[in-house]
Amino acid sequence: MSSKSNFFQRNEGATEEDYNRFASQVGQRIDNSHKHQQLLRFAMQFIPVTIIPAFIEPHEAGDLVRTSSQNPMELATIYLELLAEERNDFSKEGAINEHLRPFPKENFERWGDKNWLTDVAKSWFHAEGTPLDVQAMEISDYYNGEVTENDLIEFVIQWKPGKYRTVHRRQLDDLEKRWLELFGFKLSKRYAEALVGLIEQAQEEETPVPF
Structure with a gap:
């Protein structure tokens, strides 16, 4: 045509x-x-x-x-x-983005600062979700490097589910x-x-x- x-x-x-x-x-x-x-x-x-x-x-x-x-x-x-x-994207953030699932809200309050809760998307929390310490170990195995509960806390503060932009994408921007x-x-x-x-x-x- x-x-x-x-x-x-x-x-x-x-x-x-x-x-x-x-x-x-x-x-x-x-x-x-x-x-x-x-x-x-x-x-x-x-x-x-x-x-x-x-x-x-x-x-x-x-x-x-x-x-x-x-x-x-x-x-x-x-x-x-x-x-x-x-x-x-072989970064730690990339591994977290690919594997992090909702977790109990109490986990954030345990490993994070409660004052940041208002900045975290509610969809990250689920009462029956997988605990953060368990997910940190699982993602560490996948990443082949240490991923801590604090790393996961920092990630959910910065990114909403599905909104992560790779390091390369940010550099492109x-x-x-x-x-x-x-x-x-x-x-x-x-x-x-x-x-x-x-x-x-x-x-x-x-x-x-x-x-």
Whole structure:
């Protein structure tokens, strides 16, 4: 089915003028996106790459670039890496999110601060739920590391059931916000891939032939 036929199918009663207006708007967005890509590609030669100090550990370098770089190529590359890693949450929080079940309210009062009770979703509590100390041992076995009752208390204070966002997702949120502040438009996977592809293509074209 052509895009035009699809438009009329999704917009019953639309006229040819409506379609022409829609097509013009889409074309303008694509044209603007292409211009942004070209502009950033041109700007790359003027925007310095991030200098990683010698005392920064390799595993900390990505965080430094993500939070301080103004280089679109670096930010787009990290954005794509975070998207690829988003589903692989091997953190303690990720293990708790996957396995924590409702527990008796008295358990919170035993291991937590009662003053925080008003900030905890009531759906975390169930009179017949599995005790927190039992769940802490079970999740520790799954996580292959220590998970304490206090860890579980901190988790339910911060997150409602089903609302947990992975570390990578939170980093992506921060990166998308920085990108918008730096460049004035939203970052997407498609755009990041296009930008990285443009730069890589330019680098290949500039590679000298050794003969």
